Amino acid sequence: xxxxxxxxxxxxxxxxxxxxxxxxxxxxxxxxxxxxxxxxxxxxxxxxxxxxxxxxxxxxxxxxxxxxxxxxxxxxxxxxxxxxxxxxxxxxxxxxxxxxxxxxxxxxxxxxxxxxxxxxxxxxxxxxxxxxxxxxxxxxxxxxxxxxxxxxxxxxxxxxxxxxxxxxxxxxxxxxxxxxxxxxxxxxxxxxxxxxxxxxxxxxxxxxxxxxxxxxxxxxxxxxxxxxxxxxxxxxxxxxxxxxxxxxxxxxxxxxxxxxxxxxxxxxxxxxxxxxxxxxxxxxxxxxxxxxxxxxxxxxxxxxxxxxxxxxxxxxxxxxxxxxxxxxxxxxxxxxxxxxxxxxxxxxxxxxxxxxxxxxxxxxxxxxxxxxxxxxxxxxxxxxxxxxxxxxxxxx
Amino acid sequence: xxxxxxxxxxxxxxxxxxxxxxxxxxxxxxxxxxxxxxxxxxxxxxxxxxxxxxxxxxxxxxxxxxxxxxxxxxxxxxxxxxxxxxxxxxxxxxxxxx
Numbered sequence: 001x002x003x004x005x006x007x008x009x010x011x012x013x014x015x016x017x018x019x020x021x022x023x024x025x026x027x028x029x030x031x032x033x034x035x036x037x038x039x040x041x042x043x044x045x046x047x048x049x050x051x052x053x054x055x056x057x058x059x060x061x062x063x064x065x066x067x068x069x070x071x072x073x074x075x076x077x078x079x080x081x082x083x084x085x086x087x088x089x090x091x092x093x094x095x096x097x098x099x100x101x102x103x104x105x106x107x108x109x110x111x112x113x114x115x116x117x118x119x120x121x122x123x124x125x126x127x128x129x130x131x132x133x134x135x136x137x138x139x140x141x142x143x144x145x146x147x148x149x150x151x152x153x154x155x156x157x158x159x160x161x162x163x164x165x166x167x168x169x170x171x172x173x174x175x176x177x178x179x180x181x182x183x184x185x186x187x188x189x190x191x192x193x194x195x196x197x198x199x200x201x202x203x204x205x206x207x208x209x210x211x212x213x214x215x216x217x218x219x220x221x222x223x224x225x226x227x228x229x230x231x232x233x234x235x236x237x238x239x240x241x242x243x244x245x246x247x248x249x250x251x252x253x254x255x256x257x258x259x260x261x262x263x264x265x266x267x268x269x270x271x272x273x274x275x276x277x278x279x280x281x282x283x284x285x286x287x288x289x290x291x292x293x294x295x296x297x298x299x300x301x302x303x304x305x306x307x308x309x310x311x312x313x314x315x316x317x318x319x320x321x322x323x324x325x326x327x328x329x330x331x332x333x334x335x336x337x338x339x340x341x342x343x344x345x346x347x348x349x350x351x352x353x354x355x356x357x358x359x360x361x362x363x364x365x366x367x368x369x370x371x372x373x374x375x376x377x378x379x380x381x382x383x384x385x386x387x388x389x390x391x392x393x394x395x396x
Numbered sequence: 397x398x399x400x401x402x403x404x405x406x407x408x409x410x411x412x413x414x415x416x417x418x419x420x421x422x423x424x425x426x427x428x429x430x431x432x433x434x435x436x437x438x439x440x441x442x443x444x445x446x447x448x449x450x451x452x453x454x455x456x457x458x459x460x461x462x463x464x465x466x467x468x469x470x471x472x473x474x475x476x477x478x479x480x481x482x483x484x485x486x487x488x489x490x491x492x493x494x
Contacts, residue, residue: 035405059455059489060405060443076409079439095438099447 004351005070005393006359007051008367009038012385014053016071019380021353023371026380032074033065040346040389042133047140048393052159054130054145062129064097064145064159077159096161100127100145100153103166115149116178125149125169132346134189138196146186150177150203152215165215168201173220173237180204180240180259181305187345188244192251200254200269205240208256210269221269225258242285243345247294255297255324257287257345262299264324275324280311286348290373291356295323298350298358298374300343309340317360319374333377334368341366346389353394361387398429398474399484403456406444406487410437415484424479426458427470444487455490 002021008014013031032038037056044050049070055063065074077097102125104113117123128148136142141158151169153162168174177184185204192198197214200221207222220236230238240259247253256263256272260283263272276282281301290296297320303311310316314337317330341364351357358370365384368377401415410416418432427450434441445452450470452458458465460478465485477483 057405059403059453060409061446061453062442063409063439076439095434095441096447098442101448 002353003395004353004357005043005048005395006349006367006369006380007041007043007053007071007389007391007393008361008384008387009040009053009346009389010361010365010385010387011037014038014041014055015381015384017367017380023351023353023357023369026369028381029071031385032071036063037129038388039129040132040391042135042391043393044135044140044143045137046135048395050135050140050158052133052135052143054133056129062098062100062127064130066097066159077155077157078161094160097159100130100147100151100162101164102127102151102169103164105166115174115184116176118178122175125151127151128183131185131187132189134191137191137193144189144191144199146189146201148183148185149179150184150186150206152186152189152199152201154215165211167211167216168209168218171209171218173206176237177203177206178238188241190244190246190254192246193248194251198251198268200244200246202241202244202256204242205238205259207237207239208241208244208254208269221265222272223270224265224272224274225263226261226274227259229259243287245287245289245297247289250294253294253323255287255289257284257299259283259305262287262324275320277320277325277327279318279327280316280329284343285345286343286360288348288350288358290358291350291352292354293321293356293373296321296373297324298348299327300348300360302342308342313338313340315339315341315362317358317370317374317377330370330374330377332375333370333379339364344388346391347387349390349392351392351394357392359390359392361390363387397481398424398478399481400429400433401484401486401488403487403489405489406440409439409443412437417481424474425471426465426468426474426485429474429485430470457488457490459486459488460484 006017013034015030019026039054041053051067053065114122130145132146134144145153152165188202190200202208211218225239226233227239242257252268254265262276265272284302315334318327341362348360356373361367363386367380420428
């Protein structure tokens, strides 16, 4: 019997929503890690019972949590709860799973100590939190973390220890990156299923970047983006990319929700073209792709960067079946008056059942689900804390 | 034996009660207490002090005997009442909304 597990990160804890393949009745488990900001949870494609979670706090910093049983129990990698007391220093759990230390070695080629601050001066890189966790497609113990201030880290031991892929900050444009309003965050990590050495990432407000050698070297892939809020609208970096999505069957085709503008690239990010078309506004945060139709994409238009809520108070998902430009509003089951929530960048996901399920969470605490590719929607839950992230696991 | 009071979120993280007791070898300083605490509860590493700089996290304070020790040197001896176990070392989260 197939089923679906929806992993929801909120401002005050994590929730796990489960259903069978019909997706009509849902069980809600949580809050897990109550009171903590759960920026992101994501399961391993290679082992669905392996789930990683980013637990953060302005008081207590970063914690990484891991479940090996589908979210029933959790532990900090390397420090299992209830473990027998160590008998020697060598046996002592290391407690390094939340240790993210920037690589300042000479190997980076630069003294990677500063990036651009809001006022144009250089500012030290300071680790703040993990925004996004991306487990390897093949190995449950290999996992990537996108952090603020923007950097990419990798663990190959199930999250116990993390090492920076410093070629990203070191490729040359790093000192020009500056934070968006939400911070200088690396929020998108996309692994190419056909080429283990190709990874895409995106940073607000720097842009999108690609490596073709497993993370050693990187290049900006922002040609075609135009951002009127920076001095040179076509600059190599400085673009506030909000999210990027790729369909696994076409890893060279990318869709992007930028600060303003919905974009697509048909050549792995080498060149982008705008596909905002008839959207009521092309500002927004999320973008995702139908599991079985790689030209069917979803966005949630938001009025503007100054007014982070749906235009006209109507919560509408927009779907394009043509890879952009031509969009239709999906409204059935969604509030069409007095709705002023936001949908944050990592808060939309799809399942791979037939029909494709689409899910998104709002800052008002609702998690909406569609079991018919967006034609109709129902709230799974209505009153969670503000939703930061939504991921979906399709269980066989 | 030194008594350490933890804020609620850290109690949950370490799966302990309001107060834990640690034995410190040598002179009892704030640094020595935190080193011992983190060795016994490694899940707390990085949550009270920064992993690298070992600086107190900004929204946490260290209180004891109705005094704020947050800005004292971590290598100063702790008050006698703390080292004797009469008074706890309190690790306190800043009060803030949200």
